[in-house]
Amino acid sequence: MSDLYAMNWKAVVDATDYGPDTSSPLKVARDSGSRAFDAGTLAPDVRAEQEKLLWADTLVFPFPLWWNTMPAILKDWVDRVFTSRFAYGVGEHRDT
Numbered sequence: 001m002s003d004l005y006a007m008n009w010k011a012v013v014d015a016t017d018y019g020p021d022t023s024s025p026l027k028v029a030r031d032s033g034s035r036a037f038d039a040g041t042l043a044p045d046v047r048a049e050q051e052k053l054l055w056a057d058t059l060v061f062p063f064p065l066w067w068n069t070m071p072a073i074l075k076d077w078v079d080r081v082f083t084s085r086f087a088y089g090v091g092e093h094r095d096t
Contacts, residue, residue, distance in 0.1 A: 002049060004073050010045065011076040017043045033084025042083065049081045 002009075015022040018031040019041025036042045042050070053059070063070050070078075082088065 002052065002077075004077055007045070009073055009077060010080075011073045013076065013079050017046055017080055019043075028079075029084045029089075033086070033089055037083050037085040043080075046080050046083070049077070050083075050086055053081070 013026075013028060015024075015026050015031070018026075018036035019039065021035050021039070021041070022031045023035075032042075061070070061074065063074050066072075069075070
């Protein structure tokens, strides 16, 4: 279980999430996948959440609707944790 508020989850995607080899300006899809995920330089909090996802059989996202969508802190969790090469950009039409 991850309580984002109790964890003081950083609710901003920035270059510190992806290690020292990020592009300028930041290109989230490229920097999160082929650079940070493959190189193992993702921020420790992001990697910890990815490890939880790899362990889980089921995901449950309990949240109140905020203007017909999830709260900003949860949206940022999705943006930071579901990185390229971990959550997308893989499958039957790719090498990996």
